[in-house]
Amino acid sequence: MKVAVCVSHVPDTATKVKIGQDEKHIDPAGVVFIINPYDEFAVEEALKTKEKFGGEVVAISVGNDNSKETLRKALAMGVDKGILLKTDKSLDSVGIAKALAEELKNQQFDIVFMGKQSVDYDDSIVGQLTSEFLGYSCISNAVYLNIEGQKVIAEREIEGGKEVVESELPVVITTQKGLNEPRYASLKGIMASKKKEILEKPIVETTNHTEVVKMRKPAAKQPGRIIGTDVSAVPELVKLLHEEAKVI
Amino acid sequence: MHKFSGVDYYNIDSLLSEDELMIRDTVRDFVSAEIIPVIEKHNREGSFPIQVISKMGELGLFGTTLPQKYNCAELNNVSYGLVLQELERGDSGIRSFVSVQSSLVMYPIFTFGSEEQKDFWLPRLATGEKIGCFGLTEPDFGSNPGGMITKAQKVDGGYLLNGAKMWITNGTIANLAVVWAKLDGVVKGFLVEKGFKGFTAPEMKGKLSLRASVTSELIFDNVFIPDKNLLPKTTGLKNALMCLNQARFGIAWGVVGAMMACYDSALNYSKSRIQFSKPIAAYQMTQEKLVFMLTEITKAQLLNYQMGRLKDKGILKHTQVSMAKRNNCEKALEIAHIAREILGANGIIDEYPVMRHAANLEAVKTYEGTHEMHTLIIGEDITGFAAFD
Ligand SMILES: Cc1cc2nc3c(=O)[nH]c(=O)nc-3n(C[C@H](O)[C@H](O)[C@H](O)COP(=O)(O)OP(=O)(O)OC[C@H]3O[C@@H](n4cnc5c(N)ncnc54)[C@H](O)[C@@H]3O)c2cc1C
Numbered sequence: 001m002k003v004a005v006c007v008s009h010v011p012d013t014a015t016k017v018k019i020g021q022d023e024k025h026i027d028p029a030g031v032v033f034i035i036n037p038y039d040e041f042a043v044e045e046a047l048k049t050k051e052k053f054g055g056e057v058v059a060i061s062v063g064n065d066n067s068k069e070t071l072r073k074a075l076a077m078g079v080d081k082g083i084l085l086k087t088d089k090s091l092d093s094v095g096i097a098k099a100l101a102e103e104l105k106n107q108q109f110d111i112v113f114m115g116k117q118s119v120d121y122d123d124s125i126v127g128q129l130t131s132e133f134l135g136y137s138c139i140s141n142a143v144y145l146n147i148e149g150q151k152v153i154a155e156r157e158i159e160g161g162k163e164v165v166e167s168e169l170p171v172v173i174t175t176q177k178g179l180n181e182p183r184y185a186s187l188k189g190i191m192a193s194k195k196k197e198i199l200e201k202p203i204v205e206t207t208n209h210t211e212v213v214k215m216r217k218p219a220a221k222q223p224g225r226i227i228g229t230d231v232s233a234v235p236e237l238v239k240l241l242h243e244e245a246k247v248i
Numbered sequence: 249m250h251k252f253s254g255v256d257y258y259n260i261d262s263l264l265s266e267d268e269l270m271i272r273d274t275v276r277d278f279v280s281a282e283i284i285p286v287i288e289k290h291n292r293e294g295s296f297p298i299q300v301i302s303k304m305g306e307l308g309l310f311g312t313t314l315p316q317k318y319n320c321a322e323l324n325n326v327s328y329g330l331v332l333q334e335l336e337r338g339d340s341g342i343r344s345f346v347s348v349q350s351s352l353v354m355y356p357i358f359t360f361g362s363e364e365q366k367d368f369w370l371p372r373l374a375t376g377e378k379i380g381c382f383g384l385t386e387p388d389f390g391s392n393p394g395g396m397i398t399k400a401q402k403v404d405g406g407y408l409l410n411g412a413k414m415w416i417t418n419g420t421i422a423n424l425a426v427v428w429a430k431l432d433g434v435v436k437g438f439l440v441e442k443g444f445k446g447f448t449a450p451e452m453k454g455k456l457s458l459r460a461s462v463t464s465e466l467i468f469d470n471v472f473i474p475d476k477n478l479l480p481k482t483t484g485l486k487n488a489l490m491c492l493n494q495a496r497f498g499i500a501w502g503v504v505g506a507m508m509a510c511y512d513s514a515l516n517y518s519k520s521r522i523q524f525s526k527p528i529a530a531y532q533m534t535q536e537k538l539v540f541m542l543t544e545i546t547k548a549q550l551l552n553y554q555m556g557r558l559k560d561k562g563i564l565k566h567t568q569v570s571m572a573k574r575n576n577c578e579k580a581l582e583i584a585h586i587a588r589e590i591l592g593a594n595g596i597i598d599e600y601p602v603m604r605h606a607a608n609l610e611a612v613k614t615y616e617g618t619h620e621m622h623t624l625i626i627g628e629d630i631t632g633f634a635a636f637d
Contacts (some may be wrong), residue, residue: 014251032253076270184278187321187331188307190270 038115285337341461353380369520419464
């Protein structure tokens with residue numbers, strides 16, 4: 001089985017992000033970057049698939065040199081080799097999907113795993129676009145997976161429940177929390193990852209379909225107000241919730 | 249919840265290699281996810297979180313510096329130190345478990361064991377399938393282990409072991425005890441397996457420190473030890489002290505983790521706790537406390553860093569390890585006490601980690617050579633006069 005897993009290098013959700021001078025990018029100073037958390041489920045599932053069927057797992061990332069850190073994390077978890085599709089430009093989701101598809105197409109993967117969304121831009125569309133460019137089927141938001149022969153049975157998370165779907169290889173699968181428990185990179189894995197290859201390739205040139213015009217922080221939260229500290233405050237609270245907050 | 253992101257005022261991270269940082273961060277994440285959420289419960293109950301042993305084994309946290317041949321990660325000593333530092337940010341008891349397994353059980357088997365002993369025990373100890381303990385201290389011989397009365401006597405096909413050990417970390421849960429006993433007056437190491445007739449390991453109860461760690465007595469009543477279970481290359485007490493030297497190195501690193509946890513907790517608390525309509529962090533006396541903590545953490549980090557590099561070069565002296573163990577344990581305990589003060593009443597409740605660390609560090613300051621004994625070891629080194637024999 002030839003398995004690919006696409007990973008992106010994103011700001012840690014726990015860091016406080018500042019907007020840069022140009023108002024179109026975040027200011028990377030002091031920001032810790034990590035592997036996209038949804039991609040960790042993808043890496044885990046890719047490794048499990050290899051453990052079951054044999055074969056090879058290749059991790060692919062589109063980005064600048066910093067993305068190598070995330071590729072190395074995937075290698076330390078057990079992925080066999082890494083490919084960096086190198087670019088210093090900020091691409092939109094279509095550009096990223098095109099770059100990925102171009103590389104994936106050349107190598108004829110049976111399954112491509114990736115997170116259901118990247119926690120930096122949250123477009124939640126790269127998997128679907130990639131499958132379209134590749135001519136593969138696509139299963140998104142997978143929380144359970146079973147592969148037998150050419151057949152893939154998956155459970156998808158949908159509003160208020162689950163949907164069971166069936167598809168055929170080759171397929172792009174986007175992974176959702178609940179699919180598995182991603183393993184830690186073991187200390188031996190970290191040492192072994194040093195010896196694994198990260199291939200650098202230029203990306204296919206694309207033009208962005210959307211352009212970032214401006215980034216804005218959400219409005220600062222208004223400070224809270226204490227109406228009172230005992231039951232006597234209830235009528236006033238109800239009144240304010242009704243008239244001011246308009247929630248009841 | 250606030251995510252712990254380390255304490256590094258002097259950009260010491262820039263001295264560490266990419267591998268060292270990756271290892272440190274992996275263990276940091278592991279501790280945040282697997283240890284911190286369960287530790288207060290275990291500390292309250294006085295139980296060791298058994299379920300983390302196999303997870304630590306999978307991660308490769310046991311015997312990290314030993315060869316890959318034995319299923320170990322073969323890391324350098326700085327990495328080993330960083331692993332223990334992160335573990336002790338979780339709890340000194342967890343770090344103690346790993347110190348004992350790695351430095352006091354796997355190290356002596358690797359260093360003084362036969363090929364057969366190494367091949368059998370090391371891979372099993374590396375995964376955590378087998379748990380080890382180290383029996384040196386006796387009820388009447390703590391700082392002075394040379395006086396031990398536990399005795400082995402040669403018999404046909406092996407040895408008969410008699411005596412008792414006390415204060416033994418992991419004793420009750422161990423499958424294997426590395427026990428030091430006198431054979432014709434010479435201290436030798438023996439591998440005593442769980443289930444050997446006449447060997448019992450009752451747990452010691454009532455500890456107010458290291459509650460999430462098992463501490464036991466080891467009792468040997470005419471225990472028959474087959475010939476193959478003698479550590480063949482042990483020739484005296486100095487071999488046991490070599491093990492302690494490995495473990496002390498790890499403790500010096502470990503307590504920096506406890507320091508960081510206390511500092512982090514106190515710093516955050518002081519910024520959000522309002523008294524007299526200002527955060528307590530805005531008062532000079534609180535700031536002085538925080539600055540003291542951070543300065544001592546930074547000094548300890550640099551001491552450890554250089555100690556680690558010297559060990560990796562193979563030129564570290566045991567007296568230098570004594571200095572780091574002595575200084576860092578004392579400062580960690582001071583920091584924990586000050587953090588507790590900053591938290592006021594909240595400092596004594598286990599919703600915050602500081603009281604647990606403070607209590608733990610009392611034991612950590614005593615075991616593996618007390619503060620006083622390390623003073624005397626360094627004192628002898630610099631003056632040439634031994635204050636003890
Ligand atoms: C939680 C815990 C876990 C432990 N785990 C292990 C283990 O796994 N294996 C093991 O073998 N041991 C273990 N120990 C034992 C530990 O190493 C000893 O407690 C330690 O060596 C001190 O010995 P002691 O308690 O008998 O104190 P003592 O030696 O009786 O010392 C009492 C006091 O006298 C001081 N003192 C002693 N001699 C001198 C001197 N010459 N000059 C000045 N002051 C002196 C000491 O510094 C100390 O302050 C553990 C202890 C604890 C608390």
